[in-house]
Amino acid sequence: MIGENFxxxxxxxxxxxxxxxxxxxxxxxxxxxxxxxxxxxxxxIVLAERQxxxxxxxxxxxxxxxxESLAFSILVRPEEPKALWPRLALAAGVAVAEAIESFGVxxxxxxxxxxxxxxxxxxxxxxxxxxxxxxVGIGLNVNTLGFPAEVSEIATSLRMxxxxxxxxxxxxSAIIHRFASRRQHVGDHFEMLISAxxxxxxxxxxxxxxxxxxxxxDGTVEGIAAGGELMLRTDAGLERLIQADEIxxxxx
Numbered sequence: 001m002i003g004e005n006f007x008x009x010x011x012x013x014x015x016x017x018x019x020x021x022x023x024x025x026x027x028x029x030x031x032x033x034x035x036x037x038x039x040x041x042x043x044x045i046v047l048a049e050r051q052x053x054x055x056x057x058x059x060x061x062x063x064x065x066x067x068e069s070l071a072f073s074i075l076v077r078p079e080e081p082k083a084l085w086p087r088l089a090l091a092a093g094v095a096v097a098e099a100i101e102s103f104g105v106x107x108x109x110x111x112x113x114x115x116x117x118x119x120x121x122x123x124x125x126x127x128x129x130x131x132x133x134x135x136v137g138i139g140l141n142v143n144t145l146g147f148p149a150e151v152s153e154i155a156t157s158l159r160m161x162x163x164x165x166x167x168x169x170x171x172x173s174a175i176i177h178r179f180a181s182r183r184q185h186v187g188d189h190f191e192m193l194i195s196a197x198x199x200x201x202x203x204x205x206x207x208x209x210x211x212x213x214x215x216x217x218d219g220t221v222e223g224i225a226a227g228g229e230l231m232l233r234t235d236a237g238l239e240r241l242i243q244a245d246e247i248x249x250x251x252x
Contacts, residue, residue: 004067006047009169014180016043017074026053028073029128029137036075036133045176047072068144069157070168073137074179080187085134086243087190087228089113089127091182092136094196096123099174105161108202111230112243115140116202120156138175142168191226198224207250208232212241218250
């Protein structure tokens, strides 16, 4: 519902997380980036009821109807080396999946940035780096019952999967509490994060086509490597991919 009160949930957030709610922004990631450059501290969360220019990976538009979904971004000032910051996407994915599961719904992770329920996408994550900070953007379909035609075959929501309405504040709180823990595994104890991702990886054993900077790759996913890379078995052998612009499941 529009205008849901998030203050009570925010009061119980672990340190250092604190919430700033905006009625309308172009993009929560852009809003957090601007606040970070102005000196905002680690843990700031900006949540918007409406995004006029919300985006997913590769600049794709993100469907985020007011009052039905969660669209928020978290400011992180990592202590870890910048080379490890992309792991924040895995930490956020696990946090979202674990939060969903706390409401009795099984969730999967489509490496590296999506959370699925069954064969449909329920959440997307967009991590963007600044000079000395990272922005972790999360979009989660909570109570949405309808999607635009172009994504209706691949998108779902918690409400569509369970036939019940959720408190977005409760769902947000569940995500933040789990992210507070999982962000600590980006450097030390990364194996714990990889284990959680591997257990939920919806691509393992599947034939896929990946669009990468070096061109398309076809193969079978063998799992997630210890460093967070996707292990892809191709005709040329086993490849370890750090990132991919797009991953499509092969139709069988």
